[in-house]
Amino acid sequence: MSVLVGKPAPDFTANAVMPDNSINEKFNLSSHIKGKIGILFFYPLDFTFVCPSEIIAFDNRVEQFKALGAEPIAVSVDSHFTHLAWKNTPIEKGGIGQVKFPMVADLTKSIARDYDVLLNDAIAFRGTFMIDKKGIVRHQIVNDLPLGRNIDEALRMIEALNFTEENGEVCPAGWQKGQSGMKATSEGVASYLKDNAKAL
Numbered sequence: 001m002s003v004l005v006g007k008p009a010p011d012f013t014a015n016a017v018m019p020d021n022s023i024n025e026k027f028n029l030s031s032h033i034k035g036k037i038g039i040l041f042f043y044p045l046d047f048t049f050v051c052p053s054e055i056i057a058f059d060n061r062v063e064q065f066k067a068l069g070a071e072p073i074a075v076s077v078d079s080h081f082t083h084l085a086w087k088n089t090p091i092e093k094g095g096i097g098q099v100k101f102p103m104v105a106d107l108t109k110s111i112a113r114d115y116d117v118l119l120n121d122a123i124a125f126r127g128t129f130m131i132d133k134k135g136i137v138r139h140q141i142v143n144d145l146p147l148g149r150n151i152d153e154a155l156r157m158i159e160a161l162n163f164t165e166e167n168g169e170v171c172p173a174g175w176q177k178g179q180s181g182m183k184a185t186s187e188g189v190a191s192y193l194k195d196n197a198k199a200l
Helices: 050-060 062-067 080-087 110-114 151-167 186-199
Strands: 013-017 023-028 037-042 070-076 103-105 126-131 137-143
Touching: 013 080, 037 151, 050 062, 050 070, 050 151, 062 070, 062 151, 080 103, 126 151, 137 151
Parallel strands: 037 070, 070 103
Antiparallel strands: 013 023, 013 103, 037 126, 126 137
């Protein structure tokens, strides 16, 4: 498994179903997220089991992502036709409804391969990649197929990135928005631990 953190996010151009259900045959990652934080998330397959719960969880929080300057983007090895059919299937019948972020079709599996989340040359693990405004991967997490991810953790990581960039401090273990950061010095660590070690 490649570690992409600290490296430029692999760019791609592919078919995607857009929030308004139009098909963008030249959806480009770097163009779409220019000046924003990208949350690129892979899932195994349309019309499966854990996947709709994750996609709906992302959709339920899409305004929170946007308020933080972030853009969620879904990717699987399905076609854009299948993505659209899944969006047009009611949630109570196993569909995902009209989700408000792009759904990229990775039929050639090249995107999953570039992000090193392709399993047995067939489907993608549940990989999530946070890409900063400069196009650099700053966080990644990959779950095995039966393990649904925590979408609130993606939001927390964006908040942490925004905090460090705005304040020049680092975020200690379990940091949440509104909590103290830590100066990246010996004195900063000592000061932080003096007040917070027991709560960690």
